Amino acid sequence: MxxxxxxxxxxxxxxxxxxxxxxxxxxxxxxxxxxxxxxxxxxxxxxxxDPADPKDMTQMKWPYESLRRGASSSLRNFGDFDAAxxxxxxxxxxxTRKEGTKFDWFxxxxxxxxxxxxxxxxxxxxxxxxxxxxxxxxxxxxxxxxxxxxxxxxxxxxxxxVFGTNEGLRNDPDGYFLPPPKPRLHELMIKKANKALGIPTYPSRMSMLTKPINNERGSCFYCGQCNRGCSAYADxxxxxxxxxxxxxxxxxxxxxxxxxxxxxxxxxxxxxxxxxxxxxxxxxxxxxxxxxxxxxxxxxxxxxxxxxxxxxxxxxxxxxxxxxxxxxxxxSTGASRSAIIPSLFDRKRYNEDGVGGMHVYTPWWLDNKKLDFPRGYHIEYGGGMGMPNYGFGWGIEGLNGRENFNRDGIKKAAGGYGATLKEDYRRFYGAYVGFAGRGEPVPREDNYCEIDPNVVDKFGIPVLRFNYKWSDYEVKQAKHMQDTFEEIIHSMGGEALGKKPGAQDNYGLADPGRIIHExxxxxxxxxxxxxxxxxxxxxxxxxxxxxxxxxxxxxxxxxxxxxxxxxxxxxxxxxxxxxxxxxxx
CATH class of the missing domain: 3.50.50.60 (FAD/NAD(P)-binding domain)
Known part of the structure; x- marks a missing residue:
């Protein structure tokens, strides 16, 4: 009561x-x-x-400790253990949305x-x-x-x-940074590929304590689960x-x-x-x-x-x-791509969890005057040997239907059930990389939210109605993201997963609201x-x-x-x- x-x-x-x-x-x-x-x-x-309260704490739990094996639900969109x-x-x-509008409000x-x-x-x-x-x-x-x-x-x-490094970048200003964590193997490969392409890559700037800053909070112990809320208050x-x-x-x-x-x-x-x-x-x-x-x-x-x-x-x-x-x-605009890196198949197992997220990132690096769109984007990188979870993180599903050779040289489709599934997971584990662009749109007066005159919520409060459409600027920006991701993947010797998004689907540009940066x-x-x-x-x-x-x-x-x-x-x-x-x- x-x-x-x-x-x-x-x-x-x-x-x-x-x-x-x-x-x-x-x-x-x-x-x-x-x-x-x-x-x-x-x-x-x-x-x-309170992430340190036992009734709220989900840190360090295995998917099988959830009735849904960690899967998402209507009130846990990012998984059963996510602090959302x-x-x-x-x-x-x-x-509600006006006709023709796409806006998802988190x-x-x-x-x-x-x-x-x-x-x-x-x-x-x-x-x-x-x-x-x-x-x-x-x-x-x-x-x-x-x-x-x-x-x-x-x-x-x-x-x-916040951890990071002072790089003297004009529009990504320096700050007071804690030591950043070292790049992991896939991030070292990304840095090498980006250097060949002239794409800058720097240590990430993220708010996890890589060393203590006061007596009330602990420091990061690199479990890689910041999305669950930190019991040490290190994030x-x-x-x-x-x-x-x-x-x-x-x-x-x-x-x-x-x-x-x-x-x-x-x-x-x-x-x-x-x-x-x-x-x-x-x-x-x-x-x-x-x-x-x-x-x-x-x-x-x-x-x-x-x-x-x-x-x-x-x-x-x-x-x-x-x-x-x-x-x-x-x-924010958002588009993503993932890939598998064959040179990382059957890689040696070791703990590389790190912080919950990327250790390196790419700030916007180009001159828009030479491009067909204004405003830029940064690139976020994912990959490595995270907690196993079917269909999440290694692109196994994206490989289904593509012929592969197993250890005995026999052609087979990736995935499946039982022993073949386990074999493929062991083979591909740690070979996945992901790329996500997050960019700046041009604000427009005709993108708005208003009160819907006919709908109230369960509390009797009138609800919002959205009217929002991307312009050609944002679509062209997403195309540039996809072209860049392909270049990086190829430079890494990787294979992109799935079909490259095209003009028919706005080059993979996420629907407004999906990046949750409104x-x-x-x-x-x-x-x-x-x-x-x-x-x-x-x-x-x-x-x-x-x-x-x-x-x-x-x-x-x-x-x-x-x-x-x-x-x-x-x-x-x-x-x-x-x-x-x-x-x-």
Whole structure:
């Protein structure tokens, strides 16, 4: 039975700050503000989660310890042991699409949000990423630049920890890095092949602690299972690294199972006064009052909250006098390819787990002025001797139907059952490599999310409706990715698996939303007629309303968004502290 007393009690208190969402942005805001002495309340739609708690811990378990042998389910889209409670399709929480639109929206339902299972690729945006319009004439510049963000990137590096190397790259800036892990065999082969092709390859920049940085967190012991959540807190998850310390200050009240419905406002002043929400277990509605409201529920959920927060003063949704809320949503481009490397067949067995993910990566290296598309992409590499799991990681299924020679020189198709399956797995184990491009789209006003006038979720809250299409820019970028992957595979002496994607399927370009990097639904800007927030992520229309997730992004960058969410949230939180001291909030 769910105890609602804490929810009832929360209605009686007026908090300094109410934060919606506990992921990267919400966690950083809570951590920063609570450490400064503010009384903070976090609303989280999902359940509590602590990767070191025995009831939550899945680290170091074998697939056979799962009833589904580790397979995925509707609320575990990446496998039964993955630290991702949520998914693209959640029962009772629909979203809709306009005709012809493809957009898949991943929602996380746990404390810490998506940071519990992400790839932890931790890249700063560079100087060019904030000023794309000035470079290629497309989209818009941010109202801030790299110099404005650098001090906060520096603080995030040192607070949370990220490994890598300083390479002096202009648009992939240096930072405060821990020692990177050494490349594994397949990564050494990739480096060699890339060198011959003129494709740069550097140590990855990822937020795992290769050595301790404080007494509260352990260091990585290289089990390669970061996606499951780390019981030693050696990787970055907002739940363990930000939210837990924020609660331990005694200044933070965490309310899980709290699905935010709308931002409440004072009818006279128009200021935000708190947030109403539905308890997902009891279906009872509550409210929590606050002097300041910070939305950090993800770009989509934040837009939904803003648009659903209607009143006489804000008929189109709070902070939406510009009509821009929900517009310019964009997700990273993504295309992938895999291959088998014959020279690695029957390779010697040894432990090469490393961190959970790549040890090397390729940042964007070309001049777009010489290409038929603007904006670039980086390359992520996979492979090696991971935990055995049928159909996952070695391309056995991709080899089915292709004649191979077994150890006795007899032609046979790969895979099968029983002894032949075991034989092929032993032969091909460790010979698989994978390539994934993650790139920058050009934000467009006609890519947007809005409130569906006819559909509500099980809590009675109107849902989002998406309208999104890739342009030729993104399709051409995906083609370049595929051509590059083929070059690398051939240079490695490998054989690509499956048919190379072509124009008929957009060269393998993932559907929007599938990369789970959506940004930009409440963009910042200097002109309140064309933006939702100012350069401090403060609503133009409501001075005590802030946004601290990826919604303020003006553009995506060819980097993963998390490190910039963290730095931007830290910057916004310090601005709130400063304005409170000055009596402006």
């Amino acid at each position: 769910i105890n609602s007393s804490i929810y009832i009690k929360s209605q009686q208190e007026v908090f300094d700050v109410v934060i919606v969402g506990s992921g990267a942005g919400g966690g950083m805001a809570a951590h920063t503000l609570a450490k400064a002495g503010a009384k903070v309340c976090i609303l989280e739609a999902g359940q509590p989660f 409670y949520g998914g693209w399709d959640i029962e009772g929480e629909p979203y 929602r996380s339902r746990m404390v810490g949000g998506r940071t519990n299972h992400w790839g932890r690729i931790s890249l700063r945006f560079g100087p060019d990423d904030f000023k794309r319009k000035s470079i290629d004439g497309l989209g818009d510049d941010w109202p801030i630049g790299y110099d404005d963000m650098k001090p906060y990137y520096d603080k995030v590096d040192q607070m949370i920890g 970055f998850s907002s739940s363990s690294v930000l939210v837990k310390p924020a609660v331990q200050t005694g200044n933070t009240t965490l309310l899980p199972f709290a699905m935010a419905r709308e931002v409440m406002t004072d009818p006279v002043t128009g200021l935000a006064t708190g947030v109403s929400y539905v308890h997902t277990g009891t279906m009872m509605e509550y409210s929590v009052k606050g002097k300041i409201v910070v939305l950090a529920a993800s770009a989509g959920e934040t837009a939904r909250l803003l648009l659903n927060s209607k009143s006489a003063r804000f008929p189109n949704g709070i902070a939406n006098s510009s009509g821009v809320v929900g517009k310019y949503i964009n997700d 940004v930009g639904t409440a963009r910042m800007g200097n002109d309140k007629n064309t933006s939702v927030l100012n350069s401090n992520c403060q609503a133009h229309d409501v001075k005590n309303l802030f946004v601290a997730d990826a919604a303020p992004f003006v553009s995506q960058g060819d980097k993963n968004a998390t490190w910039t969410i963290l730095a931007l949230s830290l910057r916004t939180s310090e601005y709130i502290i400063d304005q409170r001291k000055k009596g402006n909030l």
